[in-house]
Amino acid sequence: MPALTVEDARIRAAAVDVHSYHLGFDLTVGAETFLAVSTIGFSASADSTFVDVKPDELLKVTFNGELVGVDALDDGRLPLSGLRAENELVVEARMQYSHDGEGLQRTVDAADDRVYLYGMSSLESAPRYFACFDQPDLKAQYQLSVKCPEDWIVLGNGPATRVKPGEWEIAETKPLSTYFVTLVAGPYHQISGEHDGIPLGLACRQSLKEHLERDKDDLFTVTAQAFDEYHRLFGYRYPFGEYHQVFVPDFNLGAMENPGCVTFADSMVFRSQVTAAERSTRARIVVHEMAHMWFGDAVTMKWWNDLWLNESFAEYMAHRVSNVTEHVGHWTDFAFVRKWWGLQADQRSSTHAVAPDAVKDARESLDDFDGISYAKGAAVLKQLVTYLGDEVFLEGVNAHIDAHEFGNADLREFIDTLTEGRRRRSAELDRAMVADVRPGHDPRPSQQHRDHLAA
Ligand SMILES: [Zn+2]
Incomplete structure (x- = not known):
């Protein structure tokens, strides 16, 4: 599949302005695949463009009320023509769960056979679980509806509500880049807190529950102290509502700064005695992801060549702001x-x-x-x-x-x-x-x- 180039992205950003996504997920259809219905509202000033989607099977596409042939899908790109000033695209697809940490990851916990899901959309993984205009500078607001087993909880970039057993809604988010979208679903163990009016949450798989419970005070305290310091430094309050920190299995990186719902590798839930240095490192990762909420998430790079600025800023701020915590060094x-x-x-x-200087494509980045x-x-x-x-x-x-x-x-x-x-x-x-x-x-x-x- 071709990776998006900066030229592709520039042309598409000039052609469309994306307003909203409604993503409907049915997570009850089996262990290999799930159903995703992506409804995208956007305005356009060109005749044609394309949307990114990488399904197991494209089931149905409706564009401005007209059916579009699903065989038009070519290497992860679905061409759209006859664009109007205002458009609605509905893409229904059977998607595959991923097992490589990108897309909608499905993990079976070897400890108890429970199933855990989480969405990882960076760098070009969002189309692996929903149809979208996948580039950092086409931000939009997201609402999600999720059907899942009744004993699961659901979390995402906005407040999640269980509307009936096995059905959840995630309220409309602030404008987000596609690479920030996440969906966490499973029988996660959840711990709630609050600081300065910000609802806080920690979550992990059930088999790590006792270890997360033991560390919850440390994690909540670091989070609260860093919020206070960022509010003092930036003079701009955390803008994404609730702040969940979810420790997930089979994670490729250290953590991912999804607004309102950061995911961390669950190796960071300590299962035995650790050194003060390991605790300091974990605190810095918590504080690093928080820095991204302002620099990276509220204000996002236009293209991946400014990735360094995003990460350097969070790295610098993490080492600076972690000094307000009890952790040292x-x-x-x-x-x-x-x-x-x-x-x-x-x-x-x-x-x-x-x-x-060289501007790489989304994959080379x-x-x-x-x-x-x-x-x-x-x-x-x-x-x-x-x-x-x-x-x-x-x-x-x-x-x-x-x-x-x-x-x-x-x-x-x-x-x-x-x-x-x-x-x-x-x-x-x-x-x-x-x-x-x-x-x-x-x-x-x-x-x-x-x-x-x-x-
Ligand atoms: Zn980072």
Whole structure:
């Protein structure tokens, strides 16, 4: 199947504006497949485009009330022509559960044969479980309806409600990129909490229940302290409502920053005594995913070439903000573990610029999830903060979030915002200096101004 190129994405983003998805899932039809009905509302300014879907079997497609031949599907792309100003596409498909951690993953717990599902949509996995315009800069609001066994719970990017036994609704989300959409379903053990008006949740498979219960205070405390610090730094409250942290089986990465419903590898539910360093590392991963809620989720890169900025920012913020928790050693870890990861990645033939010039397609971008995009990039951001001064950096970040909330922005726009902040700050300092050299006053900069200039 062809991967989406930046050119494909640019043309499609100019052609369509996606408003809403309603995704209906029937998870009761067997162990191999499930049914997915994707209803997409979008406006268009071109005659044709395509939607991404990778089904086991495409059952029925209706476009603006007319049937579309399902044999038009070609290598994961369903062409659409005769677009109107406003359109409704309904795609009904039998989809396969995945077993490689991408798409809608289905795992049978070897401990007790219970079945657990979770959706993983990054980087190009969303069409493996629903039809969509799969690129970061086509954001839309999502509502989900889910049919599942009666003893399951369902979680997602918005508040989930059990409307009757075995039937759940997930309320409309904020605008999300396709790669953030998740659906968690199964007989998960769930623990609820609350902090500063934000409903909190932890969940894991039943066989890990006692271990998660033992660590719930640590996890909730780290989460609460990080929320307080992010609210203080960003001056912009967490925008996605509830905040669930779900520890899932057979996960490919450390964690995924799905807004409102972060998924973590359940190896992070400790099953025996662990070191203080392991607890610190887990706290940083919790705090890293939280940073993405602002930088990555509320404001998202336009294309994958800015992936490094997303990850470097979260990496930098995790090492900084974790210092408000009881866990220690964060900058030491950065200097002696994470930066080494970056240095080693830099010595390989696969090394690349932190901010790559070459724009890769959606699949090749996976190659850049490495020590350069995370740790070396975070070291560069740390230098930038020192160069600009913390106040200018945070003002720039906040202006960036305000200007692009629930939208997309690229590196150039971020740098422009920081540059503007720096210019404004310099002008303020110049005015303060001029005021200081009025007659009768010592013309030398005051210590306070020297401190500002050194920042
Ligand atoms: Zn991340």
